[in-house]
Amino acid sequence: MKWLRTTITQIERPAPGFALLRFAGQPEIQGEPGQFVMVRGAWGNDPILARAFSLVEVGVHGAILVRVVGRGTRRLADMRPGDSIDVLGPAGHGFDFSGKGDVSVLVAGGVGVAPILMLAESMAASGQRPIVLYGARGSGELVLCERLASAGEVAVATEDGSRGHRGYVTDLLLGVLEKQPSAHLYACGPEGMLEAVAKMAVRRSVPCQIALESPMACGKGTCKGCAVLARSGQYLYICSDGPVLSADDIYGEEQ
Amino acid sequence: MKWLRTTITQIERPAPGFALLRFAGQPEIQGEPGQFVMVRGAWGNDPILARAFSLVEVGVHGAILVRVVGRGTRRLADMRPGDSIDVLGPAGHGFDFSGKGDVSVLVAGGVGVAPILMLAESMAASGQRPIVLYGARGSGELVLCERLASAGEVAVATEDGSRGHRGYVTDLLLGVLEKQPSAHLYACGPEGMLEAVAKMAVRRSVPCQIALESPMACGKGTCKGCAVLARSGQYLYICSDGPVLSADDIYGEEQ
Amino acid sequence: MTGILETRLGPLKLKNPVLVASGTFGYGVEYEDIMDISRIGGICVKGISLTPRPGNPPPRVCETPAGMLNAIGLANIGYDAFISGPLQRLRELCATVIVNTYGTSAEEFAELARRFDKVEGIAALEVNISCPNVNAGGIHFGMRPEPAREVTRAVREATRLPIIVKLSPEAIDLAGVAQAVVEAGADALAVMNTIRGMSIDVDTRRPRLGSVMGGLSGPAIRPLAVRLVYEVHKAVSAPIIGIGGVTCLQDALEFFLAGASAVQVGTANYSNPRTSLDIIDDFETYCIEHHLFPSDLTGKVQI
Amino acid sequence: MTGILETRLGPLKLKNPVLVASGTFGYGVEYEDIMDISRIGGICVKGISLTPRPGNPPPRVCETPAGMLNAIGLANIGYDAFISGPLQRLRELCATVIVNTYGTSAEEFAELARRFDKVEGIAALEVNISCPNVNAGGIHFGMRPEPAREVTRAVREATRLPIIVKLSPEAIDLAGVAQAVVEAGADALAVMNTIRGMSIDVDTRRPRLGSVMGGLSGPAIRPLAVRLVYEVHKAVSAPIIGIGGVTCLQDALEFFLAGASAVQVGTANYSNPRTSLDIIDDFETYCIEHHLFPSDLTGKVQI
Ligand SMILES: Cc1cc2nc3c(=O)[nH]c(=O)nc-3n(C[C@H](O)[C@H](O)[C@H](O)COP(=O)(O)OP(=O)(O)OC[C@H]3O[C@@H](n4cnc5c(N)ncnc54)[C@H](O)[C@@H]3O)c2cc1C
Ligand SMILES: Cc1cc2nc3c(=O)[nH]c(=O)nc-3n(C[C@H](O)[C@H](O)[C@H](O)COP(=O)(O)OP(=O)(O)OC[C@H]3O[C@@H](n4cnc5c(N)ncnc54)[C@H](O)[C@@H]3O)c2cc1C
Ligand SMILES: Cc1cc2nc3c(=O)[nH]c(=O)nc-3n(C[C@H](O)[C@H](O)[C@H](O)COP(=O)(O)O)c2cc1C
Ligand SMILES: Cc1cc2nc3c(=O)[nH]c(=O)nc-3n(C[C@H](O)[C@H](O)[C@H](O)COP(=O)(O)O)c2cc1C
Ligand code: FES
Numbered sequence A, B: 001m002k003w004l005r006t007t008i009t010q011i012e013r014p015a016p017g018f019a020l021l022r023f024a025g026q027p028e029i030q031g032e033p034g035q036f037v038m039v040r041g042a043w044g045n046d047p048i049l050a051r052a053f054s055l056v057e058v059g060v061h062g063a064i065l066v067r068v069v070g071r072g073t074r075r076l077a078d079m080r081p082g083d084s085i086d087v088l089g090p091a092g093h094g095f096d097f098s099g100k101g102d103v104s105v106l107v108a109g110g111v112g113v114a115p116i117l118m119l120a121e122s123m124a125a126s127g128q129r130p131i132v133l134y135g136a137r138g139s140g141e142l143v144l145c146e147r148l149a150s151a152g153e154v155a156v157a158t159e160d161g162s163r164g165h166r167g168y169v170t171d172l173l174l175g176v177l178e179k180q181p182s183a184h185l186y187a188c189g190p191e192g193m194l195e196a197v198a199k200m201a202v203r204r205s206v207p208c209q210i211a212l213e214s215p216m217a218c219g220k221g222t223c224k225g226c227a228v229l230a231r232s233g234q235y236l237y238i239c240s241d242g243p244v245l246s247a248d249d250i251y252g253e254e255q
Numbered sequence C, D: 001m002t003g004i005l006e007t008r009l010g011p012l013k014l015k016n017p018v019l020v021a022s023g024t025f026g027y028g029v030e031y032e033d034i035m036d037i038s039r040i041g042g043i044c045v046k047g048i049s050l051t052p053r054p055g056n057p058p059p060r061v062c063e064t065p066a067g068m069l070n071a072i073g074l075a076n077i078g079y080d081a082f083i084s085g086p087l088q089r090l091r092e093l094c095a096t097v098i099v100n101t102y103g104t105s106a107e108e109f110a111e112l113a114r115r116f117d118k119v120e121g122i123a124a125l126e127v128n129i130s131c132p133n134v135n136a137g138g139i140h141f142g143m144r145p146e147p148a149r150e151v152t153r154a155v156r157e158a159t160r161l162p163i164i165v166k167l168s169p170e171a172i173d174l175a176g177v178a179q180a181v182v183e184a185g186a187d188a189l190a191v192m193n194t195i196r197g198m199s200i201d202v203d204t205r206r207p208r209l210g211s212v213m214g215g216l217s218g219p220a221i222r223p224l225a226v227r228l229v230y231e232v233h234k235a236v237s238a239p240i241i242g243i244g245g246v247t248c249l250q251d252a253l254e255f256f257l258a259g260a261s262a263v264q265v266g267t268a269n270y271s272n273p274r275t276s277l278d279i280i281d282d283f284e285t286y287c288i289e290h291h292l293f294p295s296d297l298t299g300k301v302q303i
């Protein structure tokens, strides 16, 4: 892991309320799909904590996709190229997709598309062509679809039906799982979606990795703030045990 | 007084660390030289208090000159046209220069030039041509000199001698007072300068109005935060009794 | 205005449950040029004493992270000037006036209450036993149940006006103080006044306040205030007015859920003097959209 | 490194007076990949108990204006695992280790002290009688002089290690607690731990913390911490470590002027884990430029 005081090099605004921030590596930003960085601008006392964002691109530039939901994400989305930001990472454990020969099905909900995009592109780079299921409330919240489409087979669901299937992304997943019973699942999105995906997977004994979120302070395994209760009854820490965990660990059936 | 949520229309940066912010009136920003406005951007909890700035221009647009000294002024100086700001004003009592036939000598120190510029321009508009003495640490901190020069006779002092007289603006004032014993003085600047100017005036019985500063919360006479001890032993409130006070009130000789 | 926000705090009926906090809105009349102050649920005027007070040596305010310190020292024009000046205008403007009172003895508090009892146009008294910026009275009555009870009882005997007692976060046993003042006749509790803090200018090496310490207020202290409202609500059944860092409807709702039946906006008036009106408008919309009255929220945090 | 920052807190000698606060820097070793942790004046490790503790139900942290609430519940790996794991590495890295200890009885505190007394590579013990996030021990010992004295005496009898006692802003008589623990053998005082607060998610109506309340930290509470350091410094002559919202050299200097001989950086580590090193560098420059040692600043606020 590294801590960098670096600068924003470019900002794309793929849709209202979203910003794709690129920042300079010194010399390189490293990381695997599913890993994240803790990011903060030079804005003083408030908000005081750094914010967690999944890596979307690594290399000479790193990139994160920010969805504006509160004051920290607002500040980040309002930044300009040249502004200073602090980046700590790569943090946590990413998706493990090495040597998984089977069909990969990636499920993204909302801004959960960030690590899923990087995962899809990594898979594509290694010669796979994953199936990507991407859900959002409406078409205005679907971002970076072209990039997804060049990495895999994309199917889209929106709750308001403004694009693709009207309904939940898990509806699409159900269909795919019927055709592809031996798939490997990789999912990131809101808690409700992750739970639904995980339970489908657990019920079918389909291997499934989910990228979870939790309020964080340190991002480095030290504050013990990001605990989630695992099925085992133990606490797991999203920043250091996760954010990618096996669906079984969290949503496995009671024994 | 009015409270407006308005937008920044233009920003000039007359020197590093200075910003001249123009904002839209709804329909007009009103005010007299020496009056001020309480200004705040939409930046959340910190800093929480609005900041006081002297009016530099009024009309369809208002303008303030911001010198960056801390986190609030930093935020304001970083704003962009189109950004929302809240403006409460015009507040306080400005300079009284109506019907003062004698020679007007205006003394500005540092960012104290803000109300002095507006005063000089108002005098010029009413046919007077004041003498303006303007001091700063170095030439890099002298701003808006052309506008001053078209409103009056300007003489400049810098502590480092990088422009004009090397030394204090009060050195210049001493010279002027010798030639113009019946001058009216109007001054704004750092406390030390104001005290020196005020004491020169009091000693010579020259009428002198000084624009003071003090930490403020409300800017409207209600919090009782901006007290200064007057010569009388009473507290005066900068935001409502001032900011322009008679030099006598504060620095008059002990009786 | 639908009336949906109408609020009862014991005998005290208010248009709505969003008040402005004492000391942060002057005598109210100063704001008539920029807003309709009659719309505010209640204007808690600057603490009034029997005789005028000049206040503390400057500087009296300084800013801190997401908050501020003040050591005004209860500078005020005194009872007589208040009655003959601002109060007249407040009445003309149909403002809801709550008089924050300050005394250095139970007897002084009672005397103020006795006088205000005879004055028209006052909705309630707010008894300030929690000001940290004075050498006598103030917080000294609010630290422990006994003196708090004594002051409240004296005030209760002196007036039929509704009495709000304003409590201090520094009380050694806040629930105990709350119980004592309710037993002694308080109709409602205001939780909380400021907590003492200090800030030093490292260049001059001097305290940033002329009187060294001052009361900390603003969003910085909201978590503390919400906790204390929650604790006091568990301890007493009297209505509670939540105070501390309220800047928007969300903040107000937090206090309601914790146990408040009304809130006061203090420091946020300095960010935007119209904060209370914005919250009132947003609160009304919220209540309509959620089909509820403010009182439905009181204490409804789900533990 | 000129040595200009070298600091003595009673028997405890430190490279410099800028420490990292317990619970905000893990066991220290987690940061070796991003910084030279041996440069830190002292690493107060996460509170260690005799046996491992799983901690409180999530969520355990939430953000507040210019601060945060935490209710970690002293989750830690316990004495044995600490000794055999992180401590070995801390020694290899030449870090200055201060062990923050937590027990539910004076005897547990003493037992921990007895064990650590025999372990190499520990500079001091920091006795945590101020954690607000546990049902037993913690703050319950820190509220009043007597239990605080008792715990300190037990620890004193169990070890020759320098003892820092960490105090709570919620103590009913903080100066009294400070005097008691100094009398009982504390070598230094750490002022302060967090103050309890609460925050509610108004959409879900649930507390933002799984255990309802948590400790408030960060810049928001700095004015409170500076005030308490000032008050404790007036009450006792033992060296004080100032804690609460330190983010930069200016903040550290504020604590020194108020009466501190060292500071700890807590929440600011989450903004930037290198905060302590930045402050150390800036402090050294400051001392050179101003021709002084840090100790020249202690208590030098000009009233
Ligand atoms: C491992 C990880 C990876 C993430 N990746 C991304 C990403 O790629 N893109 C993206 O836009 N967001 C991502 N998030 C979520 C992002 O961190 C939060 O949206 C952000 O912290 C909110 O900050 P804020 O100040 O805007 O909101 P706040 O004002 O702090 O809160 C707004 C809302 O967000 C919730 N929230 C606050 N902090 C977090 C948090 N750390 N995790 C989850 N919810 C939170 C609050 O409860 C509240 O409902 C990720 C979170 C984690 C833990
Ligand atoms: C009536 C009046 C008119 C003013 N006109 C102008 C103007 O035209 N242009 C301009 O640039 N500045 C003006 N000021 C000063 C301006 O208000 C302060 O510079 C500003 O509030 C500092 O905010 P900050 O957040 O940047 O600094 P902070 O971080 O709050 O503090 C930085 C430094 O400024 C000092 N300071 C803070 N607030 C004030 C204050 N209200 N008055 C004086 N010093 C303060 C602090 O003690 C500190 O030393 C005026 C002040 C007053 C009272
Ligand atoms: C400048 C100032 C003056 C105050 N004066 C009084 C007062 O006279 N009487 C009183 O009961 N409270 C007074 N207070 C306390 C406020 O009414 C309120 O309890 C406190 O500021 C917390 O609320 P806030 O965080 O919304 O500001 C004052 C507060 C400030 C900031
Ligand atoms: C997440 C977290 C965990 C903490 N754990 C401990 C602890 O185990 N022992 C302790 O004495 N203090 C603990 N503290 C308190 C800090 O050491 C410090 O006293 C407090 O946070 C105030 O300093 P700050 O404002 O710089 O954060 C913890 C604080 C935080 C934020
Ligand atoms: S965020 Fe600190 S332990 Fe995970």
Ligand code: FES
Binding pocket: B215, B216, B217, B218, B219, B220, B221, B222, B223, B224, B225, B226, B227, B237, B238, B239, B240
């Ligand atoms: S700034 Fe509030 S009274 Fe002057």
